[in-house]
Amino acid sequence: MRCAVIGPTGSLGSHICLELLNRGHDVVGVSRSPEKLGRHERYQPKSFDLAGGTIEDLEHVLKDVEVVVNAYNPPLDANTYKTFLEATRCIVKAVKSLNSDGKGPYLIQVGGTGSLEVPGRKHETVLDSRRWWLTLRRTVGDSAAATAHMVERIGPGPVAQSFEEYRNARLAVQAGQLTKINQSKVEQTEDMILHGPNPFPDLPLAARAALMMFEGNESFKWLFVSPPAKYRPGVKTGKYEIWKDKIPMLSTSSVDTTTTDWDEVWHNLLGISVADLAVAIVDEVEVPQKVGVHWSAGGDLLDDVPRSGYVTI
Numbered sequence: 300m301r302c303a304v305i306g307p308t309g310s311l312g313s314h315i316c317l318e319l320l321n322r323g324h325d326v327v328g329v330s331r332s333p334e335k336l337g338r339h340e341r342y343q344p345k346s347f348d349l350a351g352g353t354i355e356d357l358e359h360v361l362k363d364v365e366v367v368v369n370a371y372n373p374p375l376d377a378n379t380y381k382t383f384l385e386a387t388r389c390i391v392k393a394v395k396s397l398n399s400d401g402k403g404p405y406l407i408q409v410g411g412t413g414s415l416e417v418p419g420r421k422h423e424t425v426l427d428s429r430r431w432w433l434t435l436r437r438t439v440g441d442s443a444a445a446t447a448h449m450v451e452r453i454g455p456g457p458v459a460q461s462f463e464e465y466r467n468a469r470l471a472v473q474a475g476q477l478t479k480i481n482q483s484k485v486e487q488t489e490d491m492i493l494h495g496p497n498p499f500p501d502l503p504l505a506a507r508a509a510l511m512m513f514e515g516n517e518s519f520k521w522l523f524v525s526p527p528a529k530y531r532p533g534v535k536t537g538k539y540e541i542w543k544d545k546i547p548m549l550s551t552s553s554v555d556t557t558t559t560d561w562d563e564v565w566h567n568l569l570g571i572s573v574a575d576l577a578v579a580i581v582d583e584v585e586v587p588q589k590v591g592v593h594w595s596a597g598g599d600l601l602d603d604v605p606r607s608g609y610v611t612i
């Protein structure tokens with residue numbers, strides 16, 4: 300099978316390319332510098348800039364593939380929301396155009412945890428509640444592997460530093476080191492989420508808005524994948540379970556945001572390693588079973604060891 304991966308040098312994209320190549324498929328890598336993934340006889344890098352390229356040019360790049368996996372990620376800056384939505388629009392338009400004869404590629408789009416619905420609440424996603432978002436933020440802070448991955452993805456700078464400082468302060472407070480610095484770092488971070496003016500980051504908001512380009516759309520074949528709460532580099536087990544629309548959790552009983560025990564919610568949240576999410580996506584590439592569905596996947600996180608979230612071929 301010939302598949303295009305948009306964002307082949309990214310964390311998830313590189314794992315998907317490796318999984319596809321290991322299973323004998325031909326891969327077209329599409330990004331600004333797709334050659335950085337490495338060399339392989341079945342890997343064809345095609346340079347394309349989503350921030351400047353035309354829909355027609357992208358159509359040309361994707362014209363002979365059966366599946367397109369979009370694992371593109373925009374830079375985190377003041378334009379992230381716009382950049383992500385414009386890039387998604389460009390990809391959707393190119394795929395729709397290729398599907399004018401009904402034989403266009405299957406588009407598998409990757410979004411974010413923020414699009415997933417909370418148990419028992421109609422139309423409510425985790426991005427509708429500050430308390431939910433804080434709980435998700437804590438899942439990153441309490442994991443060495445997730446914090447290291449966040450820092451690796453963002454690169455050095457104040458945002459990465461604040462992720463590390465929050466984790467260290469939280470660990471110190473949990474260990475009884477109740478210094479003013481530790482307590483105020485935890486309080487400041489959590490206070491911004493619970494009471495600040497902009498609690499929800501632009502990228503998950505953009506991914507949630509992008510879902511609207513897909514849901515109910517029958518003009519092309521699509522699948523929308525939202526990673527679960529605890530998503531990070533880890534061991535590949537090859538095992539996972541699919542969750543439609545909902546956030547993967549052990550307990551699926553309704554969560555009342557005013558009275559709930561958030562520590563219990565935290566413990567109930569499921570996760571998956573980047574490698575296993577790539578397995579789940581490539582399984583769907585090979586045997587499409589969820590066309591027109593928004594799903595997430597929960598697997599086994601066997602350890603919490605920081606490791607690089609990127610692979611090469």
Ligand SMILES: NC(=O)c1ccc[n+]([C@@H]2O[C@H](COP(=O)([O-])OP(=O)(O)OC[C@H]3O[C@@H](n4cnc5c(N)ncnc54)[C@H](OP(=O)(O)O)[C@@H]3O)[C@@H](O)[C@H]2O)c1
Nearest residue numbers: 306307308309310311330331332348349350371372411412
């Ligand atoms: N918990 C969550 O919900 C969660 C966590 C992590 C990621 N995600 C989602 O998963 C997806 C993949 O994220 P990731 O962290 O794996 O990505 P990443 O490591 O940040 O990689 C980004 C990829 O996008 C490409 N790219 C960036 N700008 C581009 C442009 N202008 N034109 C073409 N390609 C461009 C990059 O390649 P070049 O530099 O070569 O262009 C790279 O391959 C995203 O949708 C992200 O939001 C969700």
